[in-house]
Structures are given as C-alpha cells and as structure tokens.
Amino acid sequence: MHSRAEWLQKRRQLAWERGRLLRDDLLTQFATTYGCSTTPPPAKIGDEIITDILGAELRFDPLPTNVFAQTEWVRGRPRVTINSRTADIRGVRDADGVQNVGKWHEVIHITDDLDTLRAGVSAALPGFEVSPRIVCYRSEGAKGSPEAAAREFWAEEAGRAAAVSFEALARTGAFRELCKAASTGSGPITGGFPLLYGAAEEIGVNTTALVKQLTLEGWIVVTKESGRNVVYVQPRLNELAGMG
Secondary structure, eight states: OOOHHHHHHHHHHHHHHHHHHHHHHHHHHHHHHHTOSSOOOGGGGHHHIIIIISOOEEEEEOOOTTEEEEEEEETTEEEEEEETTGGGSTTOSOHHHHHHHHHHHHHHHHHHSHHHHHHHHHHSOTTOOOOOEEEEESSGGGSOSHHHHHHHHHHHHHHHHHHSOHHHHTTOHHHHHHHHHHTTOSSOOTTHHHHHHHHHHHHTOOHHHHHHHHHHTTSEEEEEETTEEEEEEOGGGGGTTTOO
16 A cells, blocks of 8 residues: 555656656647747746647736736636736745746646636536636645645646756756766765756746755755755766766
C-alpha cells in the first residue's frame, strides 16, 4: 500500500510529464506559426501561446491580492485574466516572473479544464448566466472543494514544469556555470543563489519556481548553515545542460 507521500510524488511526476509534453507540442506550433528554428524560453512567450496558439483572450486586470489569475469561459472561448496587482501580493518579489509562470498554469486550465467551464455554462439558469471561472488563489486553504484543490495542484505542478524548461536553462550562462561548479566539488556552491537568480531571469521565471522545481526533482538541496541558505547541487546536474 502506497503512503500519502508516495502517492503525491506520483501525481507530481504525472503532472510534470503532462506539462512538458503539452509545452513541447505548443512550442512546435509556435515555431511553425512564427517561422523560427529556435523558440524562446516558454515562460517568455506565454502571451503568444495563450492568444495565438490556443485562441484564448488574455487580459491584465486588477484582482484581489489573494488571487494570481483566473480562467473563464466568455462568449464561446476562454478568457485568461492575470492579476495586474501581482506585485502587491504578499511574498512576491519578481512579479514578472510570477506572472510568466502563472500564464502556463492557466494554459493547463485552458487545455485540461474546458469541460468544467462549459459545464458551468450549461448549468446556469436562463436569465442568470454568469461566466464560469477557475480562480487561482495564492493560498492552499482558499481553493474550496477537494475537486478544486486537486485541479489546482495539477495545474500548479504541470504549469511550473512547463515554464521551467530545462532545455532553456541549458542555454543560459548562469546555469552552465552552476553545473560546472557542481562537477568540481562536493560542498555547497559558492554563489549558488546568485547563479540561480541569474538563470531564472534568463528563462523568464521567478527564482522560487526554479528552485522549487529543481528541489522537487532532486537536482539541488537548499539548507541553512550558519544562519544563511546554501545550495548543494547534484554533480550530475550537468546532464541537464548537455555537459555530461
């Protein structure tokens, strides 16, 4: 019998696979549409993926500061609204990066949860139609029903894996320097966090998302020593950068 932790990790891995396969398919469509041989980091082209490839509407409007974004079904197509007040959300340091990752979260809702949105339209009484929406809250406790919580967990994991592209990371100088440092010693990486900051900026994600994905997949370990956070890196991390 599997433990809760094992079940959760299996769900994460399935979500990561879903997010990456979907991202690769959408990037192929992007490359065909725009006629490019090398696509930009996926986190930097979320707008085009949502509007040009998926045909959804994208808006940046003020939402409550416990909400990152929402996806609705409006007049026969999805509408994604990104909170224009993201910088005001508690704990957010890199609003642009958070929004970029959030767009891929909403991409998962567009592709995986349209039936939920359409069902909301069908269930509305005549004269009382309200655009059904999936609201993506900041805190775990604000996600409502178990079904909604499961849907958000899936979109969170799949969307982050899609945005934190290892292929894009491999093209960044900061990440390659991190990999090189990891291959030459077994202790904490000198300047590890600045390198992670630089790599996150180059691929268009917030550092928290990058660190979380690398940590969950066992590539890095962040711990506190002498009152400060330090980064330990698996020596085989260079496999992700094609340096192995």
